[in-house]
Amino acid sequence: MELRELRYFVAVAEELHFGKAAQRLGMAQPPLSRAINRLEQRLGTALLERTSRKVTLTVAGGVLLDEGRAILGAVTAAERRTRRAATAHPGIVLAAKSGTGGELLTKLLDAYAAESGAVTVELLLCEAHQHQLLLQDGQADAALLHLPFDSAAGLDTETLCTEGQVAILPASHPLASRSHIRMADVTTLPELPMARWPDPSGSYPEGPGAEVRNLTQLFQLVALSRTTVVVPESSGADLRRDLAAVPVLDAPPVTTAIAWPPHSRLRAVAELVRVATLL
Structure with a gap:
């Protein structure tokens, strides 16, 4: 399977409309349809149910959509992190929801900055539920999550604190x-x-x-x-x-955790996590 084919399929699966997917990809609809047909033939299974009125995912198509998003996200992340590493002063990006973190975030950034060999930490303020996408596609290297409100699925985490x-x-x-x-x-x-x-x-x-x-x-x-x-x-x-x-009094407790992609090999991220667990 080629990355090009995977991008085509993810676009169709997300739009559930060949015309809209073709427009999103900047191509004509007929070659897009042919590419999806070839992909289904190669895999030996239907990925999409097509009628004159709508397009829906099969069970197999749903699996490929999840896997495809993860693969494309990893490729995009690798490209972004490679370009960042090639800059004169590479750093890391920490995502946090706007208005959260407070004293803990300040302590973490100050404590890490005091470490020998610390790199620049860029703070990326985001909105609810954006952490996973930012980590998956390489826009962020680590993130502060509030569990159970934020999903940690597919991420490595370390618990930092629990509060009411x-x-x-x-x-x-x-x-x-x-x-x-x-x-x-x-x-x-x-x-x-x-x-x-x-x-x-x-x-x-x-x-x-x-x-x-x-x-x-x-x-x-x-x-x-x-x-x-x-x-x-x-x-x-x-x-x-x-x-x-x-x-x-009876609201469930909230756990703050630091999260990062499981495939991350950045030493600076490992050091940031280590410092966070010592706060």
Whole structure:
């Protein structure tokens, strides 16, 4: 199987439309269809179910889509990391969700910078569920995850710390003055529906709460009394004055972990992980 064929198949499998896939690939539709037919013949199985109205994946096609994404991501990652290594001062990239990490992130960067032989660490701020893609395609070399909210599937990880959660409320709200609350208190507020985060596909669950992608946007909406949210304690540190963080006693704990691709052989990443586990 050639990488070109794999790219063709992944495009069709993701678009589920030959015309859109051809446009995405910058080619005509007939040669794309012929390439997919040849790939199916070579593998001896149907990858796609085609009708006049739609295209769907077979079970085998679903397997190849998952494997193909991983392979293409690894190739892209290898290209990016090779180019980065060829620069005058190669460094590594650490991904973290915007507004998270706080004191831990500062400690990690300072502690690593003090190590002999430390390289430059570029901080890549991202949104929910972007970590895996950034690591898979080489845009990032390591990432800080919050489990169980972030997926660590296919990644190597080391646990750094575990913490409780807090509800972020407008400072003027009656619950904001309490020493603690429970999940039932915050999830049943009709005037402050829970914020909705996107799933890995980018889709939002149904509900009345605001659609959010990062903490900066979220905190602005909470301050305007449009929504509320339960987040790790560290995310509620150093809040703006019009917000309050109230501990939620029965919220599940959140574990912060550092993650990296299992095939990584970068010494700087190994050193960053080692320093992180010593904090």
